[in-house]
Amino acid sequence: MELKRLETDETLRELKTHGDSRFPFQYYLDDFSLYENHWEDWHWHNEVEFASVSSGCADCLIGQQRITLRPGEGIFINSGVIHRFESNENGKMPNILFAPDFLAPRGSLIYEKYVEPVTASSCEYLVLRQAEPWHRELLSMLYQTYAALEQTEMQEYTIFQHVLQLWRILFQNAGINPTPKEPRGNTLQQARLQLMMQFIHDHFAAKITLEEIANAASVSKSEALHCFHAGIGTTPVAYLIQYRLNRAAGQLLSTTASVSSIAMESGMDNVGYFCRKFRQEYGMTPSEYRKNGALRQNRKAPSEGSPPIG
């Protein structure tokens, strides 16, 4: 059996369209066991996405964020946002995608007043947890939308009504700042950045060069530097080192391995250099960091905003 793989263009835009122009809505039951490496690689689409996890776990990666979704949880991903899903063998994620103008045609008052303020906002995604009442309400409407696909009577009409209700709950509660997002700049540049960051996440433990990072996005070294600077205000090598330090910090807390072996496993052969950099980043030595581990864990749980730490 051939494993699935998302096809994208050079900007990471997914080549497949979802639904058709007459009914721009599509339901999928993503089964990660059918995907190469159990992930859906970096991609974006103009459609907004509502996904939920029905079994296993799924990590949704957006920018430098990694959001772990457990069964019953879900996520809203805004139009045009580059994202990636990772899961394990048994991860299953029903989800819907629809074009923003499925809700109301462009130029209509409904579109301008209730659709565009969300799709054009700086909100990239919203995690939906069962603990929050309005998240629960939204998730429940999402499940009803899936269920509508089993109906035969007025199926599309029911889906349309459910999706409008889904959007209503989102609009009413999400407190989305109607200030439009910063001009995103170059989509191609963002896509390249995401590919290079992914390369770093996949190969941080090995020696990697700027040239290899640039190759991941098929660009020159100067374009690689430009993408990192424009996108996240740093250099590829600084990002690599920061990523390694974060990984190492995670290992310090979650394993009993020695500082030097953790440094090595994080791709930093020179233990002296590792300790110096670690101190710059965390304000203490690796050993002190481990010692204060439990305390720190309580004081500042690794937020969803942190790069993955093992």
Add this chain to the structure above:
Amino acid sequence: MELKRLETDETLRELKTHGDSRFPFQYYLDDFSLYENHWEDWHWHNEVEFASVSSGCADCLIGQQRITLRPGEGIFINSGVIHRFESNENGKMPNILFAPDFLAPRGSLIYEKYVEPVTASSCEYLVLRQAEPWHRELLSMLYQTYAALEQTEMQEYTIFQHVLQLWRILFQNAGINPTPKEPRGNTLQQARLQLMMQFIHDHFAAKITLEEIANAASVSKSEALHCFHAGIGTTPVAYLIQYRLNRAAGQLLSTTASVSSIAMESGMDNVGYFCRKFRQEYGMTPSEYRKNGALRQNRKAPSEGSPPIG
């Protein structure tokens, strides 16, 4: 205070548009005390209409039908259908009008599958009575739509959702035959027919000539004949006589006036001619008709399909 009057073009199309292209929806609270003669004269619009009576009574005239609506009752009037409202001093009729593509854009699956089959059907109107559960449900959603106009939060979005639900109830229950209506022929001709029929309804008690009937629509006598033939398969004079007989039949049952005075009041001076024609139409003499009145009333209550009988 100047009294209201609907402005129409020569096809009786209302000149005023309802809502705007960005939000083609409009609510009105029609107060018949503000209208000339307490009526809204013959007109049509592309918008579909849902109206309900909140006080007094209102008669809705469509083609040759006269539908009396009492408080709590309502009516759906399809797109493009010529109609007229008559009421008394205290009649009040909240109503909404919206363009069919308010529900979904033309060319979309929702429009083609759920909107057009109704707007293009031969269904001209649907009377909504409290006795029928789904009519009640629809009327209740109509009142909720009126109420949404008092809200400030997401007002237009709420209206949109309510109107979609209104349409759902209609579509699901009305058993509308998706066979498109017969080509309506010439809208101008229909408008002229309606004006001439109205002239007959207003002046049947007097002597009226074909020329006067034709003048009511500013057309020649031959065009008048053509309009009646094409529209309702009869002649203006035959329609006039039938209308007079129906009025007389109503008077026979509802008054104790003599047959000859009823004949006169119905515009038929020649009592012999009246009795002959009455027998042709009802299969009995006016006196027999009166005698059998109560029985007939029970056997066959004047249907909404009958021309007005007093």
